[in-house]
Amino acid sequence: MTTAMSPIARPRPLADALLPRTATVSTALVVGGALLTAGAAQVSVPLWPVPITGQTLAVLLVGSALGARRGALSMVLYVLLGLVGLPVFADGASGAGVLLGPSGGYLLGFVAAAALVGRVAERFGDRRFTAALLSFLLGTVATFAVGMVWLAVALGLxxxxxxxxxxxPFVLGGLAKALVGAGVTSLGWTAALRPRRAPGTMD
Known part of the structure; x- marks a missing residue:
């Protein structure tokens, strides 16, 4: 005889453990994820043809926290904000030229990475550090895979x-971001699942 999985044990994105899943909340999370990625993009080390930035870490965290659909939508919104001229790409860049340039594939890879990491969170859960780390490494691979294909095409490499x-140039940084992201996610779940005291009670 099978038993239903308890709400606590059921795999789900971290945001759903902390906030109600309503249209208003989901919209705010999608917008917040795009803005977080835009801010992380400004933490940049200039490098040709693709700079090293904090974007990948933000993408992994957004996908994990929001889930596949909202995480991917957040990255799509991020790319669209840059396309319409807002300075959200690395070093405050914007415009279609960035998307069509050597680093454009990595931007598209962010959508795939957020969707993949979010799907893992929804289907299998990422509460344990090791599970989150594996998920984030897969997301990093997805970003690199899409990015390198377009890089080769754009520059004829x-x-x-x-x-x-x-x-x-990005392997060590990618590993470090996956480790940091997994640690942040694990700590977030620890806080989310910590028993809360009822108002007016004392230890």
Whole structure:
């Protein structure tokens, strides 16, 4: 005989453990995720042809916290904000030229990464550090995969130069961001699942 999974044990994004899942809340979360990514993009180390930024960490956290659909929508909104001219891309850049340039594939990869990480959170859960880390590593791979394909096309690179320009400089940073993101997510779940005292009670 099967038993229904309790609401506490059921896999779900962190946002759903903290906030009601209403249209208003979901809209605010999607917008907030896009703004968080825009802010992280300004933490940048100039590098040709693709800069090192804090965007990837924000993407992973947004996907994990919001889930697949809202996480992907948040990244789509982020890209659209940049396309219409708001300075949300790395170093305050904006416009279609960024999306069509060497780093454009990484921006599209953010959508895939947020959706993948969010799907893992919804389907399997990411409350444990190891589960979150594996999810974030998969999301990082998704970003690199899409980004490097477009980088090779945009610059006409062979495989060796694609890896040299589009992967090797980012491996250690990607691992560090996945570790930090997994730690933040794990701490967030610890706080979310901590028993709350009723008003007026004492320890």
């Amino acid at each position: 062979d495989l060796r130069h694609t890896l040299e320009y589009g992967l090797y």
